[in-house]
Amino acid sequence: MTEAMSSIESPNRSGGPPRGRATRVRRQRVRAAWLFLSPMLIGLALVAGWPLLRTLWFSFTDAELNDLAAARWIGFENYLLYEDGIWYGVLADPDWWNAVGNTLYFTAVSVSLEVVLGVIVALVLNAKFRGRTLVRAAMLIPWAIPTVVSAQMWAWMLNDQFGILNHALMVLGVLDAPLAWTADANLSMWAVIMVDVWKTTPFVALLVLAALQMLPSDCYEAAEVDGIHPVRVFFRVTLPLITPALLVAVIFRVLDGLRIFDLVYVLTSNSASTMTMSVYARQQLVEFQDVGYGSAASTLLFLVISLIAVIYLYLGRRQLGVSR
Template sequence: MAAVPVACTQDRAPAPPTLAESRVRAAWLFLAPLVVLMVLVAGWPLCRTLWFSLTDADLKDLGAARFVGLDNYTGEFGVLRDPDWWRAVGNTLLFAGVSVAIETLLGLVVALVLDADFPGRSVVRAAVLVPWAIPTVVSAKMWAWMLNDQFGVINHVLMTTHLISQPLAWVADPSLALGSVIAVDVWKATPFMALLILAALQMLPTDCYEAARVDGIHPVTVFVRVTLPLIRPALMVAVIFRALDALRVFDLVYVLTSNSRDTMSMSIYARQQLVDFQQVGLGSAAATVLFGTVALCTALAITLGRVRLEGAAG
């Protein structure tokens, strides 16, 4: 009886990783230390803050904290039922919206001016960055002296030029305080926006502008149809960065107006609950809501920017 041949199968060797897979692995390898550091520096404090927001923790004795669920959020004395919190939310959103809008427009104008070729351009670029280079607390204290209603230089100049008839309490008057804070923030943060936009302008190709100049297209049309779409990604990044800073504003407002309800931001409200009132649970709840607000605004900004870019590309 003839033997029946048996087919021998050999295990195939695994396919070598593709170039894309190798790059992904290398990227994760390089990012691993940063991810671990972020978890230790940001992740642990965030989780601890979230836990404290669910307890009745007191600054005097954190070990005696008891779990109270969502009482610090929606309870009778919770953050979301406190009129001062919603006032702080309104102040923060108004501050962020107005200041970022003005800074973006002024930063775009300054960047366009600095992008032009004129004598002394390097000196002007360095001088424009001075307000941004000054520490926030120092600049806020400097402006607090200048805006003082009794001996401030702002009132002196305005009264000398007969623009006002009597000194104004710029940071004490409820109708002027928030506007004064916004003006100081615009003075300080506009160079940051200009720097990011200028970097984008420096990367633009010159052949498009040469073709437009040869065709005799108006410079305004070139800016709207060519420059603005090309710098839109960098502009979106600059707006997101500034919006995040504006939503988390603390030092500028606190130095200029302290705990004033007329200018209190969400960060100052959380600090007041934590330090002044020593209510760690309520302060942690306010900080958690602030974190969620910032994260939500960031996600919306990135999503809307991506949709606009994809729509423009399509």
């Protein structure tokens, strides 16, 4: 730093800087930029880049959690292996495909519900009424509550014997007998979806709300003067204008949904009817100690997510300012 400082002559205040000095300042700035970036880049390489490469490597080995150093290269055996008329490997494991199906189902249903509900919440919060700040703060609470805690809170509300949801539904006459929400294989996925929708709708709503507040008011004034029905205005004016923000929210939520772990793990533990790709991979990695096999599953999940991320980056490149 001090060396760089001494290389600058006394500043020329009266006129513009001479050309030679300008390029030197520029070069010095670029050098400083890389110096400033290096701690972050080293940090990311340590916690993201290198571990990712190691995971990829482990997926081609027979590594075990107790002794990672003893891992031996076994090629694609963790992914797929044909031996004595039977297929082995992650890609031949019905449990894996069950987890893939669960994850896709969960993501599709919960993200759709969150988008619809999120838009409704955002429209409500966009209207001017007394106590709006209070309602907005209330909406943020589910978002701020730790996932583990919300899973436990809902587990208690969904409890089959003493849960308030069963109680309320029976008092209202909807149910005759209490339901085992988290234990019943047909219901547990819906329990997970219910909690996830509750927890993440505020996030979608806030993104949509931010977009709503940036909308030009003249469209609405014109529509009002022409006496167009508000519902029609929503579908013809508002929805097309907030679509970009909505797409961003959808991408974020889809990526989060595909990698979901904590909610499923706490609410229904390792039950097969809700097992997602992350839960499957962690079970192999940590509980069965089979790092090679688990890494193969993680790598597959990573491939799915990066495919979606690449599509998103491609579509949103203009927003990034990379081209500038």
